[in-house]
Structure formats: structure tokens, C-alpha cells
Amino acid sequence: MLTAEQISFFQENGYLVVKDAVSADQLQALRDDFATWVEESRGHSDGWGETINGKNRFDVEKGHSAETPALRRINAPHEVSDAFFNAMADSAMTDMVADLIGPDVKLHHTKVNSKLPGAATAVKWHQDFPFTPHTNDDLITALLMVDEVTEENGPLEVWAGSHTGEIHSLWHDDEFTGAVSAEITEEALRNRQICTGTPGSVCLMHTRLLHGSAPNQSDMPRTLFICVYSAVDAMPISPSPVPTRDQGRIVRGEDHGRVRAVGYDMPMPELPKGASFFDQQAG
Numbered sequence: 001m002l003t004a005e006q007i008s009f010f011q012e013n014g015y016l017v018v019k020d021a022v023s024a025d026q027l028q029a030l031r032d033d034f035a036t037w038v039e040e041s042r043g044h045s046d047g048w049g050e051t052i053n054g055k056n057r058f059d060v061e062k063g064h065s066a067e068t069p070a071l072r073r074i075n076a077p078h079e080v081s082d083a084f085f086n087a088m089a090d091s092a093m094t095d096m097v098a099d100l101i102g103p104d105v106k107l108h109h110t111k112v113n114s115k116l117p118g119a120a121t122a123v124k125w126h127q128d129f130p131f132t133p134h135t136n137d138d139l140i141t142a143l144l145m146v147d148e149v150t151e152e153n154g155p156l157e158v159w160a161g162s163h164t165g166e167i168h169s170l171w172h173d174d175e176f177t178g179a180v181s182a183e184i185t186e187e188a189l190r191n192r193q194i195c196t197g198t199p200g201s202v203c204l205m206h207t208r209l210l211h212g213s214a215p216n217q218s219d220m221p222r223t224l225f226i227c228v229y230s231a232v233d234a235m236p237i238s239p240s241p242v243p244t245r246d247q248g249r250i251v252r253g254e255d256h257g258r259v260r261a262v263g264y265d266m267p268m269p270e271l272p273k274g275a276s277f278f279d280q281q282a283g
């Protein structure tokens, strides 16, 4: 799926934006299901539904109402939608991930992060690996753009090349914030690249890459379907922040029954058990 040039861009920069990561039909099916959930949210004053750990499947933002729905998160959407399952398990996106960390690839978790027009949600700068530590760091967060992502509607922002640096602490003054320090954030903002794209594009991101995103400043929605995959030989060493019955499902290649542990020298920030940056950061 990916050219040698795209693969070396990813290796050097820690991210890669590619168009047409799902077919037109797959994209339409995702958009239809998401629109149905937004309509459904009008009938709820708070989060609803349940995932396997008893948390809400659908979360709404402060200020959500029937008139101004503010659905902001769906946990494990692939469990309740064939469209989301297919895009996760069998799309060009899945093949691209296999090109980068395969041939043997398994699912870790999925979620939708939505910023409807006017949504205040921002994601503070962080790296994903501390939330999903594994025995090696062959993990990719694939952020599929279900809507067009522009500079105004709260795009993903990344610090290119930061995946080759250290893992930064998410604890400050003895408190877990789910975000890196103010100093690292300032440096990240000075170095940021903005990941925009047409609907159906994907941003493939290395698990160690520093990233964040600002609120939606536009009247256009910004919906991302986020799938986290790992190499089959990477074993999780902490509980998943977004548990799914499909964690560990092989989506490309096969399981050879091997575990690869890399003797990396990285101070792992100590996380509260099952911590999710979203729970910690959500205002």
C-alpha cells in the first residue's frame, strides 16, 4: 500500500498522512452510523450505553442538549457498528499499518473523538505509549478522518521527529495530568505540524510521537475514528484505557507465539491503573 518514500517519511517523522485509507462505501457507512449516533444523543442528557468495563460507550461534552448535541467520544465503536468494524479490520488503513509494523498486526483498541462545531474539547500534548505500554514500541495510532479536517476544526498537531526522543512524564507536582509539562508543550507548539486532510484520509502516528489538538473554531464537525494497533509480538504491560472484547484480535498476518521485549531505557511514567488521557484531561 505504502511507497518506500512514505515508509521512510514515517520512520523519520513519526507520522504520515495518506489519502483514501478507506473506500468511498466504507467512508459513507462510517458517516451514516456517526450521524445516527449524533441524532440519538439528542435523546440523552448525559453519557449512555455501556462497554465491557461498565463505562459509558457514548460520552457527551458539557453543555450538550437536544438542540445542540455535543457527542464527543465513542468507546470501542467497532463493537456496535459493522461499518466501524470493517474500517478497523479490513481496509486500506489496515494494510498501511501492516506495511509499517507488520506483517503481523493486532488490534489494541478503538474510539471516536468528535469535535462538533463549537466544541470546547482540546487534547493536551502527550505521547500515547505511556497509556498503552508494551514490551516493544511497534504500535501505531491510526486517526481516520471521517470529516474533512482543516486548520480551523481542531486538527491533530504533531511534533515531527519527537518519537525518537524520550518518553516525557505526565506527572506534575505529584499529580497525574495526562499531559507533558508546560515547557515541553511550548517547545512542541513551536515545532508543530498540522495534520489536515480530506474525508477518508488517515494520519498514521508512532506511539511515541508528541501530539495534541486545539478546540474546534469552525462550524464544521471534526470526527476522527482512532484505531490503535500493535505488532503481534508486542505484549501490553498495563490494562487498556479503552477495553474491548477484541483486544489482541489479529487483523493482518498471524500469531507466531513470540514475544519481543526490547530492553529500552525509558523511564516509564507511573500511571493510575487504566488511566485514559481523556478522563484525565476532559474539562
Ligand SMILES: O=C(O)CCC(=O)C(=O)O
Binding pocket: 113, 123, 128, 141, 154, 155, 156, 211, 212, 213, 224, 226
Ligand atoms: O482527538 C484528537 O484530536 C487527538 C487524539 C489523541 O490524542 C489520541 O488518540 O491519542
